[in-house]
Amino acid sequence: MAEIVIKGVAKQFGAFTALHSVDLTIHDQEFMVLLGASGCGKTTLLRIIAGLETPSQGEVWIGGRRVDHLPPRARGIAMVFQNYAVFPHLTVFENIAFGLRMAKLPQAEVTRRVTRTAELMHIEQLLKRYSGELSGGQRQRVAVARALAMEPDVILMDEPLSNLDALLRLEMRAELKGVLAASKTTTIYVTHDQVEAMSLADRISVMNGGFIVQADKPTQVYRNPAARFVGSFIGNPPMNFLPAKRGENGRWHVAGKDFDGPDVAAAEFAIRPEDMHPAKAGLEAEVRVVEPLGPHTLVTAQVAGQPFRAVLESDRAISPGEVITLAPIPDRIRWFDPETQEAIA
Amino acid sequence: MTAEASDVPVAATPQVAVNRAGRFLFWAGIGLLVLWVLVPIWFLFVNALSAPAEVTGFPKRFWPSFDLASVQFFWNFQGVTAALWNSVKVAVLTMILAIGMGAPAGYALSRFDFPGKEFFRVLVIMTRAFPLPLLALPLAVMFIRTGLDDTVLGLALVHAMLALPFAVLITFSLFSGIPVELEEAAWTLGCTRLQAFTKVVLPLALPGIMASAVFAFVISWNEVFAAAVLTIENRTLTAFLLQSLNVSPLPLKFAGGAALVLPALIFIFAVRKYLFAMWGIANR
Structure with missing residues (x-):
């Protein structure tokens, strides 16, 4: 022992x-x-x-x-x-x-x-x-x-x-x-x-x-x-972080979209690059660099002026300059306290 | 020179000439240095190994005649063997003292951080900054008071002080070349600090320690001033030769010189690799 x-x-x-x-x-x-x-x-x-x-x-x-x-x-x-x-x-x-x-x-x-x-x-x-x-x-x-x-x-x-x-x-x-x-x-x-x-x-x-x-x-x-x-x-590429603003009845504004979030005064929005998929509605990302890696494609983009990376299925052709909309998987979204940097449960 | 861009050979020629001159200077410099060292040694051995009559002769033969009369005369000269034996005793004792004190100091310098470490390193070198003649008189007085005058131990103490800076610096660089992790690994495998030193560090450092010991031996072997001042009856070979220099015949001087130079040459040649370690040149 x-x-x-x-x-x-x-x-x-x-x-x-x-x-x-x-x-x-x-x-x-x-x-x-x-x-x-x-x-x-x-x-x-x-x-x-x-x-x-x-x-x-x-x-x-x-x-x-x-x-x-x-x-x-x-x-x-x-x-x-x-x-x-x-x-x-x-x-x-x-x-x-x-x-x-x-x-x-x-x-x-x-x-x-x-x-x-x-x-x-x-x-x-x-x-x-x-x-x-x-x-x-x-x-x-x-x-x-x-x-x-x-x-x-x-x-x-x-x-x-x-x-x-x-x-x-x-x-x-x-x-x-x-x-x-x-x-x-x-x-x-x-x-x-x-x-x-x-x-x-x-x-x-x-x-x-x-x-x-x-x-x-x-x-x-x-x-x-x-x-x-x-x-x-941890994670390669690492987690994406976006500033969030508190809105009406527990909703949070993130890059022009509304998400359900925690009941606190201030929070930061976070999502892993592979926890998103292209969809009709979502975060608008302006594509800067596209790196096809075989099984998936690494996209480096900008969302609301912030660097933002996504790992997407490689079946869809994406080119730099294009604007794509990415929908985060709701239960994969994480929130952090901008003061203490700790996770909000 | 010329406006034509195609005129390449003209531009290249001075370059070649400069290269050639440079190479000539380089080799001339090397030749000069080699002669500087080798000619006196050659001169010494040619005269020592020739018949006494040939010593004053001119022109010299390149190879000596291997007539051992001079060496024999030197060997049978009154007091030479005693002086030679004294030299050996002093040098061995110097070696033991210098390594016995220098190696622990070198180890401490390479492994531990302590206040005043840099100052200590400077101090070690500084011991060589005091001219021996300045120290000789007070030392002689002190030695007479303590009864160390004219003894092998007394002289060896002085020689050890001369050899110590080199012993410290050589062993410092030796121990620094042995990764600390080897010692730490030994600790985790069940060794005490002392066991780790004897089982891991010492076997790796031993050739270098031997080399620095030999270097201390040679320093003592060649030292003449302190030996001449501090001994009367128990003279070392250098002091003995110096004392009898003006009265002894020429063949004796050459044979004595050769007897002094030969062991030093052999030893230094044997440990030359480790002496570079003193200047921090890696040789592992």
Whole structure:
């Protein structure tokens, strides 16, 4: 059992605040992804959990034990680094065996675990090589095998795929998901790649400016962003936002059209680009750029002077300069508070 | 020159001439530098390995006659072997002291942020800014008071101070070249800070540390001023040769010179790759 509880963890580097009082619970065997742009504090949070960084305030609990005063070796964790950190002076075998030898396991057990994890990561033919003789992808496999061989309660991964080329990343992503699910460890995975986050995570914690903005299931994060930032960060292309003006009996004026909206003083209208279809009545969009992508067409347009993007079926020909009317799917419309930037339920 | 646009060869010729002159200067410069270094060394070895009579002869032969009379004379000269042994003892002790203090300082500089770090780096270099003659007299007085005068340890301490800046800077650049993540990975895999250092950092840095140790050895081996001032009975080879310079015969000087230069040359050649590390040139 390795539930991770983070209570009010904050971190200052001099005058710069990297983390503002973060609270987060990661369940046993959960795959949690920390997602955010660079500088949002996601790596700092991971390093605090690993014990490579000390929090300025707050507590870290792993498996019911408070660990924030313990060194990394006493926390029952294993970590995979962005640049792999495979020891160059040791063979692949000795790299994977490194932690096991530190734990003083008997030789037979070391060999058994190294062989098993090497087979799992498909590197059994590389065991005698040195890291200088390996490709980036192979080094990545060694780094993951080294972490898995420890049979830790928690595996921490710091952008493990970001140094791989696109094709390899796709392959490793699927493989990692399978291997980690089978290993039944709790995983915390840091990335800035939203596709990676969506495809791997049980839950995603979206981070911005040292705060966790939303921690929820990938589809929830996508469909019901808790804040304007989440909508504008997740999704490619991201959510569209339009200013709205309150009208009569709960109706809102958006770009000359009326929509049913929440009963508040001020709100901003938001819709995902794929949640619209061309119709007789709807938002009038002046088309600027048309990008046919095969299954659908990406249209960049202007609505009421605001940039606006739509992903449409590719069966209809659209040309720049044309004015099309787009009808948003009513239950996909979201509203945000322009003051607090938070979602209005 | 000419208004005709088709007149390309005329325009190109001065360009070729400039290129050729440039290349000539380049190679002439290289030739000059090589001669600057190699001629004295050649001169030293030709004279050391020739018969005593040939030393004053002219013209010189390019290859020495490999007559070992000069070397033999030098070797049997009263006090030479003792001085040579002293040199080795001082140099080894210097090496141990300089690395023992310099490597931890280099590690601290590369891994930790502490107040006054930049100032400390400047200070390390500044130790070389004080002329040794200025320090020699007070040092000699102090050494006599503490009983360190005329001892191997006393001289090695002074030599270690001379070698320390290089030891600190070379090891600093060495440790900086080893990614911190390797150490962090070792910590997460069950190592204490010390274990991570001995199991991961040290094996990777060892060749470079050896190189900077050899460099400290050579600094001590070649140093003459402090050795001449601070020792009387226990002279090192450099001090011994300096003392007997005006009374010893020419073949002895050449043989002694060669005996001094040879180990230094071999050592520096062996570790040349790591000395570049001092200037931050990557060689991994």
